[in-house]
Amino acid sequence: MKKLSWYHRPLRMLGVGLSFALIVASPSFAQPARTVDSKNSATLTFVSLGQGDGAVLRTPTGRTVIIDAGPDPTPMAQWLAKHGVTTIDLAVASHNHADHIGGMPEVFKHFPVTNYMENGVPATTVIYRRTLDAIAKRGTRGFRAEARVLKIDGVAIEVLPMPPESMRGSDQNDRSIGLLITYGGTRVLLTGDSEEAEQDWWLKNPSVKLAPVTILKAAHHGSHNGTSNAWMDRLAPKAVVISLSANNTYGHPHRPMLEMLRVRGLAPWRTDQVGDITVIMPLTGATQIQSERSRGLIDPYQPGTSASSRSFRSSRPSRR
Amino acid sequence: MLSTSWALDQQSSDFFTFVSDKDGIVVHVPASQLTHLLPLEPGAVVRVMDAGGSRPYWNTAALIEGEANRRRQAASARYKHMTQSDPGGDLEL
Numbered sequence: 001m002k003k004l005s006w007y008h009r010p011l012r013m014l015g016v017g018l019s020f021a022l023i024v025a026s027p028s029f030a031q032p033a034r035t036v037d038s039k040n041s042a043t044l045t046f047v048s049l050g051q052g053d054g055a056v057l058r059t060p061t062g063r064t065v066i067i068d069a070g071p072d073p074t075p076m077a078q079w080l081a082k083h084g085v086t087t088i089d090l091a092v093a094s095h096n097h098a099d100h101i102g103g104m105p106e107v108f109k110h111f112p113v114t115n116y117m118e119n120g121v122p123a124t125t126v127i128y129r130r131t132l133d134a135i136a137k138r139g140t141r142g143f144r145a146e147a148r149v150l151k152i153d154g155v156a157i158e159v160l161p162m163p164p165e166s167m168r169g170s171d172q173n174d175r176s177i178g179l180l181i182t183y184g185g186t187r188v189l190l191t192g193d194s195e196e197a198e199q200d201w202w203l204k205n206p207s208v209k210l211a212p213v214t215i216l217k218a219a220h221h222g223s224h225n226g227t228s229n230a231w232m233d234r235l236a237p238k239a240v241v242i243s244l245s246a247n248n249t250y251g252h253p254h255r256p257m258l259e260m261l262r263v264r265g266l267a268p269w270r271t272d273q274v275g276d277i278t279v280i281m282p283l284t285g286a287t288q289i290q291s292e293r294s295r296g297l298i299d300p301y302q303p304g305t306s307a308s309s310r311s312f313r314s315s316r317p318s319r320r
Numbered sequence: 321m322l323s324t325s326w327a328l329d330q331q332s333s334d335f336f337t338f339v340s341d342k343d344g345i346v347v348h349v350p351a352s353q354l355t356h357l358l359p360l361e362p363g364a365v366v367r368v369m370d371a372g373g374s375r376p377y378w379n380t381a382a383l384i385e386g387e388a389n390r391r392r393q394a395a396s397a398r399y400k401h402m403t404q405s406d407p408g409g410d411l412e413l
Binding site: 063071089090097098102114115116118120122123124125126127128129130132135136140141142143144146148149150151152170171172173249250 | 327328329330332335337339340341342344346348362363364365387388391392395396398399402403404405406408409410411412413
């Protein structure tokens, strides 16, 4: 059993300056902070948790949804504890890779989960088995990933239909759950590690009515296969968030993806550069993005280390 | 010599990501160390010799036949059980 460490670590965000940006003509344009009407706003925070995904949706009354929990439980658990979360109303595993569900078993031990949804594509890892164990122990209600809308406290979470199993078999990435979160005038799309096969299926399927979004979480941590021109044309996001760690094994984000954003005038918000990234979704008014650390002079188009040029430390086990 | 089983979590063109059955540790293994096993199916489970779990010798990795399917079937049954009370359709939480 893993030793609990996050209770004993100092909260890492205290004392760190915040930066704000309004979603106006350019999402990269930093503006001074302005008052947010939190009583009438929902927030979606992309937690900086290393090379993986983990996001927390808070509704205007403080109900909580998590989408993935990162590779390690500590950052997500710290975030939840710091923000006074005691219960997770809904947890979604976009797919069952370790960098998305690795933190779940431990997080679920300490934050009871009322409802749970995953893609239904079983993994063979002990991490996946422990996630199911944690769910079963709590008597959590399970939801199938199918085209539907889950509403919580006025926030709509639209689940995109899953591609047919025949398309990619047991592939996890291309059977990632796609979630469109809508509140007020803000629309945020998260599609896990979906690659072009799944995205093309969504683009071409007449039952999936993809329309422009305010914020797009770049699929697959900014991989070249997670964002296509057709995908960007349809979604026309005003801002793009990438969840990843610096100097990751995969070389994320990939240069072609960053170039695609650059030519569209989009400077990505990257958790490896600015820490936690929070999208503030007011019932009325403009969407805002807040980051844990200022973007300052950071070059958001800096590609990751090329996997071909970095050294491996494969034979020594290491936590990701 | 001891051994540990590892499950393939994901793979890229350069390396494989495995999760240890023993403690859930994740490692990246260069594809060049596993050429004797290629191609590996997603979810494949292998047994690897090691010196007390501290240093797996990946060139000894051997596929555990049928283990991935067995785990998937068990997990599918659990998933079915977990979602059996899902009424389906749109829901207010």
